[in-house]
Amino acid sequence: MELIDKLSILSGAAKYDVACTSSGVDRNAGGGIGSTRSYGICHSFTPDGRCVSLLKVLLSNACIYDCAYCVNRRSNDIRRAAFKPEELAELTIGFYRRNYIEGLFLSSAVIRDPDYTCEQMIRTLRLLREEYCFRGYIHAKIIPGTDERLISILGMLADRVSVNLELPSNQSLKLLAPDKSKETILKPMGAVTNKIAENRSDIVKYRSAVKFAPAGQSTQMIVGASPESDYQILTLAENLYGRYKLKRVFFSAYIPMVEGKNLPALDTKPPLLREHRLYQADWLLRYYGFKARELLDEENCNFNVYVDPKCSWALSHLDFFPVEINNASREMLLRIPGVGVRSVQRILTARRTRSLDYEDLKKLGVVLKRAVYFITCKGRYIAGLRMDHDRILNALLSKKTLDAFMGQGMEQLSLFDTSREDVLKCITGQI
Amino acid sequence: MYYRSDIIYVYDGSFYGLLCCAAESMVKKEQPFRIVKENDMLPSIFECRRIETCEAIARKLLLSIERNISLHVKRFIYLAFLSQLEDRETMIVDFIHMAYSRGRQILEDRTAEPIHTLWKAVVNLQNESHLFKGFVRFTDYGGVMVSEIEPKNSVLPLIKDHFVSRYPRELLFIYDKTHHQALLAKCGKGRIIALGDEDIDFFAPEETELKFQELWRCFYGIVSIEERRNEACQNSHLPKRYRSSMTEFQDHRRIQPKARQELNR
Numbered sequence: 070m071e072l073i074d075k076l077s078i079l080s081g082a083a084k085y086d087v088a089c090t091s092s093g094v095d096r097n098a099g100g101g102i103g104s105t106r107s108y109g110i111c112h113s114f115t116p117d118g119r120c121v122s123l124l125k126v127l128l129s130n131a132c133i134y135d136c137a138y139c140v141n142r143r144s145n146d147i148r149r150a151a152f153k154p155e156e157l158a159e160l161t162i163g164f165y166r167r168n169y170i171e172g173l174f175l176s177s178a179v180i181r182d183p184d185y186t187c188e189q190m191i192r193t194l195r196l197l198r199e200e201y202c203f204r205g206y207i208h209a210k211i212i213p214g215t216d217e218r219l220i221s222i223l224g225m226l227a228d229r230v231s232v233n234l235e236l237p238s239n240q241s242l243k244l245l246a247p248d249k250s251k252e253t254i255l256k257p258m259g260a261v262t263n264k265i266a267e268n269r270s271d272i273v274k275y276r277s278a279v280k281f282a283p284a285g286q287s288t289q290m291i292v293g294a295s296p297e298s299d300y301q302i303l304t305l306a307e308n309l310y311g312r313y314k315l316k317r318v319f320f321s322a323y324i325p326m327v328e329g330k331n332l333p334a335l336d337t338k339p340p341l342l343r344e345h346r347l348y349q350a351d352w353l354l355r356y357y358g359f360k361a362r363e364l365l366d367e368e369n370c371n372f373n374v375y376v377d378p379k380c381s382w383a384l385s386h387l388d389f390f391p392v393e394i395n396n397a398s399r400e401m402l403l404r405i406p407g408v409g410v411r412s413v414q415r416i417l418t419a420r421r422t423r424s425l426d427y428e429d430l431k432k433l434g435v436v437l438k439r440a441v442y443f444i445t446c447k448g449r450y451i452a453g454l455r456m457d458h459d460r461i462l463n464a465l466l467s468k469k470t471l472d473a474f475m476g477q478g479m480e481q482l483s484l485f486d487t488s489r490e491d492v493l494k495c496i497t498g499q500i
Numbered sequence: 501m502y503y504r505s506d507i508i509y510v511y512d513g514s515f516y517g518l519l520c521c522a523a524e525s526m527v528k529k530e531q532p533f534r535i536v537k538e539n540d541m542l543p544s545i546f547e548c549r550r551i552e553t554c555e556a557i558a559r560k561l562l563l564s565i566e567r568n569i570s571l572h573v574k575r576f577i578y579l580a581f582l583s584q585l586e587d588r589e590t591m592i593v594d595f596i597h598m599a600y601s602r603g604r605q606i607l608e609d610r611t612a613e614p615i616h617t618l619w620k621a622v623v624n625l626q627n628e629s630h631l632f633k634g635f636v637r638f639t640d641y642g643g644v645m646v647s648e649i650e651p652k653n654s655v656l657p658l659i660k661d662h663f664v665s666r667y668p669r670e671l672l673f674i675y676d677k678t679h680h681q682a683l684l685a686k687c688g689k690g691r692i693i694a695l696g697d698e699d700i701d702f703f704a705p706e707e708t709e710l711k712f713q714e715l716w717r718c719f720y721g722i723v724s725i726e727e728r729r730n731e732a733c734q735n736s737h738l739p740k741r742y743r744s745s746m747t748e749f750q751d752h753r754r755i756q757p758k759a760r761q762e763l764n765r
Binding site for chain 2 (some may be wrong): 072073076077080081084085097098100101102103104106108110111112113114115116117118119120121122124125160163164166167168169171322324338339341415418419421422423425428429432433
């Protein structure tokens with residue numbers, strides 16, 4: 070088989086993996102080739118708007134497992150291929166030299182058994198790191214059930230490792246991925262967490278200690294293939310950040326590719342909006358000091374379709390507002406809808422020299438569209454602010470959701486159990 | 501405090517040249533009406549004075565800024581000079597005057613002019629140079645890695661260290677078409693040279709190079725997920741003006757007809 074055929078089969082099979090980040094570690098080339106930057110670098114963007122940072126491929130797509138949602142499952146009749154370690158290493162270096170990529174994302178279907186698969190991955194990474202002296206970014210996937218000793222070798226070669234959680238609950242796993250279970254997934258995840266912690270103290274003690282997964286570990290789960298609520302998913306993510314010290318939890322909207330009795334029908338649209346809301350909330354957890362419990366609870370267990378999670382929180386906590394820009398704390402500034410981490414930083418810097426007015430905020434690049442309803446500058450609301458229904462709706466809803474709200478596309482959105490009246494009450498009731 | 505402002509300074513377009521203008525205006529207590537490059541000079545009713553570039557004076561001013569104001573202000577002045585801002589020279593000299601009277605806090609006061617305009621230009625420069633760390637594409641011409649870019653700001657000084665430290669074993673040549681400059685790098689050392697106005701014609705790349713380009717286009721074509729198509733999102737992250745020099749958006753038969761012909765022969 071030609072290299073180009075292998076590449077198209079094995080990158081086509083890997084593209085549904087979400088993680089393509091190259092961030093979290095700083096390293097220079099030394100005498101070899103390649104470096105990494107902690108802020109991460111995107112090299113291209115595909116027509117679906119996702120970034121291409123790493124050469125994302127499977128080592129092989131000939132899987133022994135039969136997970137219902139997966140294209141590579143045993144019972145699916147597709148072309149199978151596998152890279153030789155030498156081939157893949159040469160391809161990676163060829164791409165890297167031309168600055169096409171930031172590094173390699175290596176995953177694989179399970180060949181024979183998890184340990185054998187991991188050994189093959191290790192061979193490839195060894196070749197890259199030792200023969201080619203490659204110092205760029207490597208993200209390696211750990212297959213549940215791999216021996217701990219192999220994991221520790223893999224972690225020494227890679228910058229980031231990840232174990233896929235696949236589905237947000239054990240019941241769904243049993244139903245859709247019968248070869249995997251909560252225990253087999255959480256065991257390697259816990260092992261990696263411990264190894265990272267151990268390694269961090271070794272690095273301090275011994276100069277020669279090799280870094281274990283310096284960019285940490287991440288995971289991903291499929292949203293929309295199983296019945297879990299947003300609240301369950303978000304709480305799970307919060308626990309993973311807390312307990313397992315994960316760097317990122319990725320969500321991927323389920324795209325039906327295979328038919329199955331336990332799966333949504335083939336013509337189901339991927340729940341992209343839901344995925345988007347989960348990511349927004351994920352950001353709120355990681356950078357804005359929110360807790361999952363503040364955003365959702367058992368009763369309101371799914372995100373509002375029309376307004377983003379932060380806006381939704383602000384609307385149900387109007388007693389915290391308005392926030393005075395010139396003396397509010399960082400924590401409180403971060404809770405203003407439409408104001409992000411960067412804007413907050415700019416406000417904090419600029420207000421050291423003078424007290425800020427709305428004109429100043431505009432100059433700093435703070436987006437006022439939504440924020441004006443929640444802030445005061447020098448004790449005043451912005452001049453001409455009118456609190457009528459249409460304006461507030463216009464400000465708080467994006468153009469797309471506003472169109473949907475006004476009647477078009479209601480069919481797709483009515484999947485979620487919020488009625489139009491509920492939303493109206495939520496948005497305009499209390500202001 | 502200024503004696504006069506009805507004067508135009510003419511300088512050679514270099515950073516040191518601009519610093520000499522700043523030094524001149526401080527010594528003479530003048531606030532020049534405009535500062536222009538010698539190539540952009542137009543006839544004017546104002547008196548024009550040519551400011552000779554003197555490295556010693558420029559270095560002395562830089563050292564003074566670093567010691568008396570701050571390292572950040574010094575860096576900010578350099579970045580503002582690299583930006584694409586129209587008439588930045590006049591603003592930078594104003595800024596230097598202001599910085600001497602207000603001290604290092606001046607950078608925090610981002611809503612006052614001319615700091616606000618300069619700061620926005622600097623942010624724009626930094627964003628663009630970050631993008632180019634990813635969007636530069638090298639073509640292997642017999643061992644020399646060549647790239648052509650068309651940035652709006654002069655990004656080369658800001659991406660130099662990144663590429664030099666990433667590829668210490670390679671010979672690099674990044675050509676900035678807009679500013680007619682090139683970054684040359686070899687053995688972990690790099691420098692930026694000025695080039696003439698004419699376009700550079702490259703000869704045909706080798707077979708292996710074309711093979712890798714084909715592989716990359718194949719990979720790029722495959723990884724997009726059709727069900728999630730969102731070109732608005734793609735356009736905002738990767739504006740169309742960057743695409744002309746990126747391999748994945750080029751059809752090599754169209755871009756390099758000469759190269760194809762030679763290969764076929």
